[in-house]
Amino acid sequence: MPEYDHQEIELKWHDRWKNDPDLYASDAQPGRQRYYVVEMLPYPSGHLHMGHVRNYSIGDALARYMWMRGYDVLHPMGWDAFGLPAENAALKRGRDPREWTIENIAVMKQQMIRMGFAYDWKREFATCEPEYYRWNQWFFLKMLERGLAYRKQALLNWCPECGTVLANEQVVNGCCWRHETTPVEQRALDQWFLKITDYAGELLDDTYERLEGGWPERVLTMQRNWIGRSEGAELDFGLERGGTVRVFTTRVDTIYGATCVILAPEHPLVEGMHAPDLKERVKAMIDSRARKEPSDLVKEGAFTGEYAINPYSRERVPIWIGNFVLMSYGTGAIMAVPAHDQRDFEFCKQYGIEIRPVIRPVDGELPDVSKMSEAYGDYGITENTGQWSGLPSALAKREMTEFAEQNGFGKAATTYRIKDWGISRQRYWGTPIPVIHCEACGIVPVPENQLPVVLPANVKITGKGRSPLENVPEFLNVDCPKCGGKGRRETDTMDTFVDSSWYFYRYCDARNDAAPFDRAKAGQWFPIDQYIGGVTHAILHLIYSRFWTKVMRDMGLIENSEPARNLFTQGMVLKDGTAMSKSKGNVVDPEDMVDKYGADTCRLFVLFAAPPEKDMEWQESAVGGQRRFLERVYRLVTGAAERVHGEADNPTPEDRRALRKLHQTVRKVTGDFDNRWHFNTSIAALMELVNELYEVKDGMTAASRPVVLDDLTLLLAPFAPYMAQELWEQLGHEGPVFRHQWPTFDEELAKEEAAEIPVQVNGKLRARISAPFGTTAAELERLALAEPKVQSFVAGKQVVKVIVVPDKLVNIVVK
C-alpha cells in the first residue's frame, strides 16, 4: 500500500506546473461566461503568514470551482508596495526600500507558488514599478485637468525633535513614535488633495443602490457612517464689526434658542480677533486636539469679545471659540442652542451662557430651564419663535430654510463627514507627484510624454526634514516645461492607497504601455465578481477604490460604476488571541507548516477550522486531523483503484450506499460553493463520504467504484489541488483536474431508502418510525400512534391534535 508522501507529490506537480505559464492563464473567449476573482493584494513584508494563506485559500478554492463549472476565470496576482512599513523596515536594515521590496516580492511569489495557488502569473505586476507610477501620474494629471486634484494648506503632524512630518500612525499618545516624550505639533504645509467629496453623495447612495446584497452589511454601515451625510441649512449670522459668519445646522427650527455662536479654533475669523490671551488659548486647543489627549473630551472655550446677529430674531449673541467645534465639518462655525443640543448644553452650562428652550414635546410643555439636566434633542412643536411659532419641527425647518433663501442669508445644504483625500506624503517611497513649481508660471503639470517621473536612486534617508527628495538636486532642479525658466520639482509623493485604488484594473491588461488598460478588456471582466479581503480595509481602501472607479467612469475609461459586485471579508487568523504580526512575534510561518504537513494539509486546515468570515485561533494540534484525512483519502483511492472486481450492471447494496452518499456529498459541496462558502461544512461532508466509503469499500464493484473515486477526487480539487491532481493521474486521467467538469448529482440517487421520522408527544421526542418517502400524513399519523412507546405516553390522555410534516416529523399533542 503506497503511503502519502506530500513532499514527493507536491514537488512533482510544482515542477510540472511551473513550466507551464499558460496553466492558469485566462483569456475571455467569446460567448463564455466569465468570472473575475481578486484577493486584496499582500503587503510585501517578505513572508506570508497564515492569515494570507487563509485569504488565498478561499479565493483559490473559488477560482478552481468556477473553472470546473465551465467559466473563464481570471485570477491574477499583483504586489502592493505599501509605503510606510516598507520604507521603515528597509530603513531599519539600512536598505534601499525599492530593492528590499522587490526581493521580498520574489520570496513571497515562491511561497505562493509552493502553496499551489492558481494564479495567472502572466498578469503579475507590482505597484512600485515605474510603469505603474507612470499611470498613477497620468491619472493625477487627468484629475488635475478636471479640477479633481488641488493643492491647499493643511495642518500636519510635525515632530520638532526629528524635524519631520509624521503620518498619523506614527503619532503615539500624542507624541512622536521615536521620541515618546516629545509632543507632536501642528504645522501648516501645502498638500495635494483629491476631491472625493465631489462623489460623496454617489458613494453613499450606491451603498444602497448598487452594493446592497453583494457587500457585507457591516462594511456598508461603516462606509455610510464614514461618509456621514447630514442635511440642514447654512445660515449667515451678521458680524457686529461688519461681514458675516456662516454656520451649518440641521435644526434651523431651534434658531430662536441660539444664545451664542461658536467658532472652531482653526476658523479664519479667529486671525483678526484680539481678546486678551486669545491667541495662546487657541494655539493650545489646536495642539492638544492634534495629540488626541483624553482631556479633549472636556469642553473648553474662550470668549472673543465680539458679537453676531441672529438673522431671524435680529438678536445680538456673543461669539465664542470652542474646542469641540471642528473646522473640517460644516463651515467650522455653529450656532449654539443649549436647550436642544447636548454638546451646546454642556458648553453653555459651563460658561454661564443662557439656556433658552424653544421646542416643546408634541404633548407637553416647554422644558423648565431650572430643572433641565440635559438638552431636549427631539423634534417637537416650536414656541416663542416669532412667525414660525406653533409649527412641528420638520415643517418649521422647511419654511425657515425657504425664508433664508428668499432673503439671501442662507440655503439648504448637505454636509458630509468625509473629507477630501490628502494624497501628499513627505517620504521617499511612493509615486512622485508629477508637477513642477516654476518661479514664473506657478504650478505646471509635467507633460504626458515626460512620464513617468521616477524616484532617483541613491537617496539618503535621514529621517530629517520634509522629504528625502529635497536633498537630491538632480531630481529637484528642472526647467519649467512651459517657459523654460527655473523650476523646482514637486517632492511630495503619493499615498500608496493611490496604487491600491485601481490595481485590479491593471490586471486586465498588465503589459499595456500605451494606456493604464484597454477599455474593451476591462469591459470584459468588470465589475469584479468576487473581491476577497480583510475587514481592516472596510473604510479607506474600499472607499478610495470606489471613488477611483467613478472617476474613471466619468473619464470614459470604463462603464461600471462600482469596482466589485460582491465583497467577502474573511476573518483574521489569531495566535494567542491577537492578529498575527511580525512585531508581536506571534506569526506562524507557512513554510514550516508546508515542510511538515504539506501545502494541501495547510490549506485544508485553514478552511476547515472555522467558516471563512469568522476569526480563528491558530491551533497546530488540530492540523494533524487534516493530514490524517488526506492520508485516508490517498490510501482509499490508490488502494481501491487497483482492485477491480464485480460487474458494473450488478450493483451490490454497498454500491448503492456509496453512490447515495456520493450524490449527497456532491449536493452539499456544490450548495456550499453556490450559496455561502462554508467550506468547513464542505470538508466535513467529504470526510463523511470517506468514512462511509471505508465502511463499504470491500463490497463496492465496478458499478460504483470508478465514478465514486473520480468524483471524490474532483470534489477535493478546489481544497487540496496537489493531492487531487496526483490521484487524478493515478486514476488514469490526463490533464489538469481543475479543468475537468465539476460532478453533478441526482436528487433521486441522493435520497435515503426510507425516511426516519421522529415522533414527538407534546414536543418531546419519544420514538422514531421508518416510512417510505412520500407516505401520506394520515398513514404517518396511524403509524406513529401505533408505536408502543408513543402509546405509553398517550395512554389515558386525550389526543388534541396531531401535526404531521410529511417525510419530516410527527407531533402528537395530548391533554
Place this chain on the structure above:
RNA sequence: GCCCGGGUGGCGAAAUCGGCAGACGCAACGGACUUAAAAUCCGUUUUCCGGCAACGGGAGUGUGGGUUCAAGUCCCACCCCGGGCACCA
C-alpha cells in the same frame, strides 16, 4: 454614548426555510494489533437521576419573559465578549 457582529460540550464547530441540538474534527479515555512503540483500526465522551446491564427518565444552546403543536433559530427586556465610529452641529 451611537452603530454593527457574536455568546451552543474540555476545544474548533454543525444545525442553510421554526421541525431529532452537538454533524465533522481536535483532545481525552478504553480496546484490538504489536516483544514494545509509532502508525492504523474499533469503541466511549453535554449533564444529572435510576439500573449489574440493555435501557429508562429529567435538564440543557449567555439571563429573564413571550409567541408557537414545536424555538439555538422569531419577538421584548437585560448581561457579557469582539469590532467600528466617537464632540460630525
